[in-house]
Amino acid sequence: MTSDGTWGALAGVRVLDLSQALSGPLCAQLLADHGADVIKVEPPSGDMGRQIGGHRDTDTEHAFGALFANCNRNKRSIVLDLKSDQGKATLLALADRADILIENFRAGVMDRLGLSYEVLSVRNPRLVYAAIRGFGDPRSGKSPYVDRPAFDLVAQAMGGIVSTTGAETPVPIGAPWGDSVPAIMTAYGIVLALLTARTTGKGQFVDVSMVDVIASLCHEQYQAYSIKNIVPTPQGSRNRHLVPxxxxxxxxxxxxxxxxxxxxxxxxxxxxxxxxxxxxxxxxxxxxxxxxxxxxxxxxxxxxxxxxxxxxxxxxxxxxxxxxxxxxHDLMTDPHFAARDMRISIEQPGAEPVIVPGVPVKLSQTPGRVARRAPRLGEHTQAILAELRLDGK
The missing domain is CATH 3.30.1540.10 (formyl-coa transferase, domain 3)
Structure with a gap:
């Protein structure tokens, strides 16, 4: 930790997280885990992900459920109504001072709000603007499905990976790969763009399609079809190329x-x-x-x-x-995960502490960490406005 309280490889980097649910919030959390100051910008109703994953029976507050706790730690929350003039003005002021902005709305939503990449990058040329969408953004290539919504399951299905899982009937991967892996890829793209911005002074648009990311992992499908015109089918729990x-x-x-x-x-x-x-x-x-x-x-x-x-x-x-x-149960009790700091107890407003995964990428000189719980809705609004001197004081 430095003298000003910052820590991690991304200390001093400011991120605006306008995303909801899993893919965008997880991407922003990966940056927050390594010291970035992530400001979660939520509508008055809050991120839809706050209610996903359930609550303890003893939870008296219901500030957020398990999913939100797992992909919004280390962040601060501000409430802005981006459909209002005041909300837009505050977002613009935040973006002027930010290094990164992340959103996962449908294509065109930010444009219609007057908050497009083109508008923001004119005001802040160094801004790295990242968008995670089911079928990508038309700026990089307009998919015929660009206007369709997508969840994890759609990304897994259309990305090709479901076609080879299961035994006879295709089965999706139990973990939400269609959200999680695009989140990781977007964080990777953001860091690449951030490095370039620090060298050239120019940010850029980072466009990630959930379906594209899953397709990029389907090596067997590409190889089998391009080499032998074979369409791989579900292989169950065994590998068709390696035995046993x-x-x-x-x-x-x-x-x-x-x-x-x-x-x-x-x-x-x-x-x-x-x-x-x-x-x-x-x-x-x-x-x-x-x-x-x-x-x-x-x-x-x-x-x-x-x-x-x-x-x-x-x-x-x-x-x-x-x-x-x-x-x-094994994840919570096996000694490997204790030795690797992969079980972290963290505060849960209105209830007993909960266990969240630790930081999997271990850096020897600038380690990441779980520094604080996920925020209550708008918990840091006044503090953030004060930093921008927009609090009227």
Whole structure:
């Protein structure tokens, strides 16, 4: 921490977060976790995300639910009605002093409010303006779907990733990848633009499509179709290219077993006490094991079902990639997450403290941290107006 109370790699960087729900707020939080001063600009009704995720039975305030707590920590909140002249004037004053602005409205909303990138960048040429939309912004290429709304599920579906998950019926990823990964990519783009702005004095427009980001992760689909004109289908919990490489049933849950190459396969055979398999021509090479996947996977599951996750972990002892399938209880109790500061207890207004994930990117010289809880609606309005000398005093 510096003498003025700032900390982290982004100390001194001011961010205006006009976004709601998950993708934009998470993007802004990633910057806040590393010291940026993130001002969350909310309408009088508040971010819709405040009510998502539920409340404790003992919560007397209902200031915000679990989702909001997880993606709005380290921020300050100001309430502005951007449909009013006063709200717009205050936003312009804030933007004049900001380094970054993040929004995830539908294309054209900020333009119609008179708060477009073009308007703001004339006033503040160094401003980095980031927009997260389902199908991107027409400034970078107008999608035929540009006017459609999108949630996480739509991004996963149209981005292609759902087509290869599940067993027979496509199944979305349980975690909200369609929101979360675009948030990470946008934070990455913002930092790139910020570095350029510090060198050239000029900001730029950062355009991220949720669907584009998910499509960019679908390497198998691109490769299979472009090379062999194959459309990959759902592959269940096993990998069609690497064997054995998948999720297997244990006596008390499920485990991940990854032993696709000779050295790893040898160790797995040792653990299963099946040295005879090493001399079997059907399993002698990576290609042979892939061709006989069904038989191999049946043998492995016959073995893993006889043992608990802990017993398997002890037997394998790091000799090849292996891990139990963790659930929420495991995330809260396993020593790895305590050792890595990935379980943070944080204040919850009107209720007992809640646990939120820690900061996953560890910097040795300028570490990020969870410094404060998510804000109440408009909690810092007067303080922020006073900083801008817009409080009438």
């Amino acid at each position: 490489f998948g999720i297997f049933k244990a006596a008390d849950g499920w485990v991940a077993v990854c032993a696709p190459h000779r050295a790893q396969w040898t160790e797995l055979c040792r653990v299963m006490q099946r040295s005879d398999l090493l001399d079997d021509v059907r399993f002698a090479t990576d290609d042979a094991r892939r061709a006989n996947a069904v038989e191999i996977e049946a043998m492995i599951e016959a073995f893993t079902t006889l043992h608990t996750r802990k017993q398997l972990d002890n037997m394998i002892d790091g000799s090849f990639p292996f891990g139990p399938v963790f659930d929420a």
